Amino acid sequence: MRAVVLGIGNTILTDEAAGVRAVEMLEKTYAVPDNVVVIDGGTSGMEMIEDLSNLDFLIVIDVVKTGAAPGTVVKIAGDEIPVFFRRKLSPHQIALPDVLASLELLDTMPKEIVVLGVEPISLELGMEMTSTVAEQIPVLVKMAAAELVARGYQLEVLAAPNH
Numbered sequence: 765m766r767a768v769v770l771g772i773g774n775t776i777l778t779d780e781a782a783g784v785r786a787v788e789m790l791e792k793t794y795a796v797p798d799n800v801v802v803i804d805g806g807t808s809g810m811e812m813i814e815d816l817s818n819l820d821f822l823i824v825i826d827v828v829k830t831g832a833a834p835g836t837v838v839k840i841a842g843d844e845i846p847v848f849f850r851r852k853l854s855p856h857q858i859a860l861p862d863v864l865a866s867l868e869l870l871d872t873m874p875k876e877i878v879v880l881g882v883e884p885i886s887l888e889l890g891m892e893m894t895s896t897v898a899e900q901i902p903v904l905v906k907m908a909a910a911e912l913v914a915r916g917y918q919l920e921v922l923a924a925p926n927h
Contacts, residue, residue, distance in 0.1 A: 765799055767821040767917055768874075769908055770812070772805045772860065779884035779897040783826040786880075786904040793905055795920040800912060812863055817872035821915055823908050824860065827897070828881030835896035837903050840879040848879055876915075880907050 771787030774780045787802050796802060803815060816822060828848075830838055840848045867873045882904060885894040893901075909919055 765820045765916065766818070767800045767823070767912060767915070768816060768819055769796075769800065769802045769823045769825065769912070770805045770816070771803070772807070772824060772826045774807050776889060776891060778886040778888050778890040779827055779882075779893050780887050781893055782882050782884070782897055782901060782904070783824075785893065785898075785901050786825045786908070789901055789905045790908055793921065793923055794909055795922055796912075797918050800917050800919075809860075810863060810866065813866055813870075816863060816867060816874060817870065819874035820876065821912075821917075822874035822877045823911055824877065824879045825904055825908060826879065826881050827884040827887075828879070830881075830883060832883045834883050834885040834894075835900055836883040837900050837907070838879075838881050838883070839907065840881065841877070845877050845879065878911055880904050880911075 769787060769790060771783035773783040775784055784804050784806060787804050791802050801815065803812070805812060828838055828840070832838065864873065882897055882900045885896055912919060
């Protein structure tokens with residue numbers, strides 16, 4: 765069983781950094797087994813095809829615009845996934861739908877995808893996330909870990925998730 769936890773975001777656009785910051789914290793908080801790869805996807809695109817091919821499980825962590833209150837954490841899974849990618853809920857979401865479409869064409873689509881996201885407040889130029897979104901990073905990390913554990917991946921806690 766192969767899984768990837770993919771954090772997406774642009775670290776110079778305030779809350780847009782949430783996905784990247786979450787995977788950084790995940791790596792500091794948990795020792796993941798060899799069959800789980802944690803990727804800081806930044807704003808990457810098609811170069812991720814190989815890493816995302818033939819996975820059993822893909823977790824994407826990102827900021828999402830669902831219309832919920834800022835700082836709201838959301839989980840998008842199952843039948844909601846195609847709708848999520850059609851509606852372009854993530855501000856930079858040009859690359860990932862293209863990558864997934866290519867994986868589908870190549871018949872190497874991940875067997876299961878879960879998107880964990882947080883509603884942003886600011887996507888302005890800046891290195892600091894808003895405190896509302898930053899406070900949700902440990903929540904996203906715990907959610908990602910729980911998703912992996914629920915599917916039988918063995919994680920070892922290294923440290924308690926904190927800011």
